[in-house]
Amino acid sequence: MRVELISNTKDPEITCARCAAVSWQRKGMKDLTLNEARQIIREVLSHRHESVIEHANFTFFVEEISRSLTHQLVRHRMASYTQQSMRYVNLTKSKEYFIKPESIAKNQNLSSSFDEIMAKCKDVYDFFVDKGVPPEDARFVLPIATQTKIAITMNARELRHFFELRCCLRSQWEIRELADKILEICRSVAPSLFENAGPSCVRLGYCPEAGLACGKINQVLEKYITK
Numbered sequence: 001m002r003v004e005l006i007s008n009t010k011d012p013e014i015t016c017a018r019c020a021a022v023s024w025q026r027k028g029m030k031d032l033t034l035n036e037a038r039q040i041i042r043e044v045l046s047h048r049h050e051s052v053i054e055h056a057n058f059t060f061f062v063e064e065i066s067r068s069l070t071h072q073l074v075r076h077r078m079a080s081y082t083q084q085s086m087r088y089v090n091l092t093k094s095k096e097y098f099i100k101p102e103s104i105a106k107n108q109n110l111s112s113s114f115d116e117i118m119a120k121c122k123d124v125y126d127f128f129v130d131k132g133v134p135p136e137d138a139r140f141v142l143p144i145a146t147q148t149k150i151a152i153t154m155n156a157r158e159l160r161h162f163f164e165l166r167c168c169l170r171s172q173w174e175i176r177e178l179a180d181k182i183l184e185i186c187r188s189v190a191p192s193l194f195e196n197a198g199p200s201c202v203r204l205g206y207c208p209e210a211g212l213a214c215g216k217i218n219q220v221l222e223k224y225i226t227k
Contacts, residue, residue: 002063003181012056012190020052038192053156066099068144080153087136098145168199169214198224
């Protein structure tokens with residue numbers, strides 16, 4: 001999986017802090033330092049006034065992921081997506097077709113069965129296209145393991161919500177890996193916007209999954225709470 005931040009709001013922490021100041025400052029704040037901005041952001045977020053961080057947007061380019069992941073990802077509706085089209089992109093020349101889960105890859109017999117089935121799907125797709133079937137129809141034989149790429153834009157508030165759901169240990173492994181990679185990038189660019197971001201138990205102090213809890217809350221808090 002490759003995740004790249006390709007653009008973001010200029011000075012996202014200062015931008016959000018200045019927007020926050022609109023609500024209580026008559027003239028606003030034009031000359032905030034980064035430290036002043038971070039102090040304001042921390043204060044605002046401590047009161048759960050998160051609408052102000054919607055003013056910071058982040059755009060990522062993600063490759064080498066499965067369509068299983070993107071089927072889950074696009075359920076996060078407060079975002080913009082542009083995904084590789086299986087209708088217009090002919091996949092017959094793709095070097096890597098499929099994503100193999102580790103639970104299958106670590107078992108030689110299971111891995112061989114997976115490879116055999118995927119190879120058959122690829123061969124049939126290639127055969128259909130070679131016979132003049134449009135890629136938009138040939139793609140019907142391809143599984144959700146098929147590799148894809150996608151561009152994602154989310155604001156900081158939606159990203160925090162995304163992390164609450166997808167950094168959770170009960171989340172599916174591939175989208176959890178994506179969430180962790182994006183969180184790492186976001187913290188490097190705008191640390192105050194993403195302090196203590198992570199699964200919902202980080203904010204709540206307990207697991208809202210009740211009987212479905214992972215039972216590893218101490219390890220989770222150790223991983224995600226900002227030092």
